[in-house]
Amino acid sequence: MATDYTRFKWHDTGYEEWIRELDETELSYTSLHRNWRGSGRSFFHMTGHLTLEVPVENDADLSTIEKRVDSALAKAWLALRYYHPTIASQTKLDPLTGKYIKAYPRNSIGWLEKTFFVLSTGHTGAEWANHDPPAPALPTLYALVVPPSEHKRVVRRDLVFRSPHDIIDGIGTLLLFDNYVRHTAEAFAQGDTYQPPSLDDPTVFQNLSPPFRVAAAIPPEPSEEVMHRLADLDLADAADKARNAEVATLPYKKGAFTPGIHRRVELKLSPEETARLTGACKDVGATVTHVFHAAIVLVLRNLQPIRDDPRPVEYVGYLLRNERGSCVPAFNGHEHAAAVYHSTSSEKLIVNMTVPGRNNDSPKETRQQEEKNEFLQIVQKMREFYLKVRDDPEHYRLAPLLWARRSIPPPLDEHAIPSVLAPSDSPSASISSMGRIDNIIRQKQGEIEVYNPWVTGEELRNGLGLFLGTFRGSLSPSAAYNDA
Template sequence: MASPKTQYHPLQWRKSPHGTWEREIDECEEFYNSSIRDGEGCYPVTSCASFIIRTSDTVTTEEDEDRRIENAFRKAWTILHHDHPTLRSRVERSEDGIRWKRVYSTFEDEEEEKRWLDSTFKAIDAEGAPLQWFNNTSAPFKISTLFLVKPKEKNNYHRHLFLRSPHDITDGVGVLQLLNNLFKHAALAYEEGARYTLPAWGNEHERLSPCLRLVTETPRSFTESQIKRFEEIQTQNGIIYTHPGLLSLPLSSNPTTSQHGKRQRVALSVSKATTENILRSCKTIAPGVSVTHVFTSALALALSELQPRKEQSYAVRYANQSMVNLRPHCRHPYNTPEHAAAAYHTVSAQALGVDLVVPASTDTGSERNVDQLSTIAIKVRDYFNTVRPVSPSDENIIFAPMVFKSLTAPPGLDPHAVSETPFCPVPLSSIGNIASIVSPKHGPFELSSVWAASEPIGAGVAVFLATWDGNIELSGVFDTRYHNADYVEKFLGYILNCALEGLGINWNL
């Protein structure tokens, strides 16, 4: 735990009179802490890896192999928390009952450590596909938890890890870095067996991660000119969002009527050949246009084409603010996987607005919006170039606290509350090439699939774009109160179709 070379700041970790390590939380952590749904423990972020074992060792029975794998991951889960102690921290009210603070305490004895390990490491034998278990069976949790899922079917040797954490502790990049570190430790523990020893607890607090405010060049207080500039951006955003035809995903025809829906994930994978064709075709649109820009444009197009037709054509607008990874702009060592257990990202201060037209019901479809893909992709490229930081002193980093504060619901208001006719916005987060974060092979463990996802706010649908093993994967997380899996999967296909048609590519899933 390195401290900035400044006088004590309430956001810095320090030892309390109770023997715990404590600090106040910043605006990013407060946003996610305030986004917890009633009865669900935390607002989660998840990474998942499916894997098989390649080993020449002779194992006497399947039960012995299962035990060896489970022991390896139990040890790895323990050492991951020794390396990243913030994973085991918690947020609670300060003594004055007004502020929130993050608290960490080391284990008092081996019994406490065992209770923690038994409660956060879950070995599951599941029927059916692992995603089916995740969507329908996985329970709410309060602290970072690891699920090792093994199918019950005979001759199915794939196992699946779900690493789930509160979003105020880590983010999409961080949870993948944690997954990579977990496999690294598990591979060593698997190969060394009883010879693999765990470190002693007691000094791990030195590796507690600071909050976002302290690892970037965010000022302690903002100048009048900075506040004025942020207010100008907010005014511009207000104009973008003040539109009678803001696009959202129409409700499914038969969403569940349950008061408490489940958040579920569906995904659509694209073949290597089509992926290569997409990547190649994106570059021909204009310099700097990427697959992220194209799929963001395709998402806007798909939403516009799913809107109800009326007697007259009408204007619509896709509006969104992009997630921005700030890890490359954090001071060393906070820009490395050593501090994966931290939420080092922001939401862009500026909003994106893409204007489209829903044709009249009598329109034959000859002038489809999809023909506009290239034009929209260039606009999206220019927007991303504006909101992506170029230096640690960039306003997109400095304004992060004010952005999160503006997005945080006031006390007593539920951020997930929706109108009587739910508005379902659809943001897209681009994770990039996951193999650049998670190695496909760790000793005897070979990873066949890896993904990461968070959850939408309210009735929204969160869409994620990523690449693994040369395949683009488009996925969506939704609330079953407003949508069903088949509907969202078809919607993902519609986005892909808009991208392919706009690029002039034939389907080849």
């Protein structure tokens, strides 16, 4: 491993382009994308969604306000490129070094026309995102024209943001949306007098985001403590394999080999329902995320085939951890939204359970009480594991090495189309919680009201990705899956 980070610093090639190498976090997502190109789809391609509403006075002309909104959206997208130029970069293979790099072009001519679209399809943003939207190589914003409901006189636009995952992650997408709404509100308020910063300004390159290793000031060489932790993880993995335990997997219909369309389904709870659920979770000393994850585990257990006798099974998973809190200023907040600053837990989350047998003749009431007790025990285990991952002060130093170990290397041929990998024999269900999104995206900026924020990564395997987020007091559990 190189002992300095020169390769991670953006530098001018002299050919109208700024470039730098990827770190392990970014490269892991590049690897997924490149290794699944044979499917014709982009693995974990990001989709972000946000609804914007601008109130229209009764005496104002609706079409005039619509034009002002769309003009503000376009100008704000240009401003966003100035403050977050990484959204105009893309990953490619450097033919000289044989390494994958991020490349940012000096020339901005035509970028707006390639990456910003106002669409009138008759769909809401969520509907359009569920109908196989494009997966462009450059981060792209689509503004869906959605008629308001009868009781509202507003101009509504549903934003659908699409980007490769090696450019931005989920929390970054939400941070980017908040910044974008701020620029849109300014452009709308100022009208024709608003002019976004010039993309020819030489200071724009100072805003390019570094990789996580640089943002978190992780030493180039791992410490002795980090190496000891890696060794301990190797021992734990070896012990897991030696046990040869049955893993609780998600049933799926075997047959389709090539991935289909990525879909998302959502259940939105009312603020009253959300408050009741949150209160019930607090009563057992847990968060909504702990409880939902525990429910996932029990549901998976209950989906396993029933045999005559009871048998042990395990739930196995990892947690995602937002690492912006591990980054140094100004990489720890909104200023560097267009970046991949997260990690996976170092240890596996393992929950031991028992699949009951057919011969269980216990009374129904007894079985229900046993399952209730088991559920609360799993909730407690979730709480302990989540807190352990959250409060690990040294994990971020370990994170890049974990990404490297858990990734399949990408092909070293820019035009290679690897064969599509077979569906997993043991697909599982995972959960990613965004928490209170109100802490990331403001509900109102200027004249613009904000609703329905969510984000997901395109699922091409046969697992199930579940998400949680609360905004304006309403909790939204959702699930992402592949149609195949």
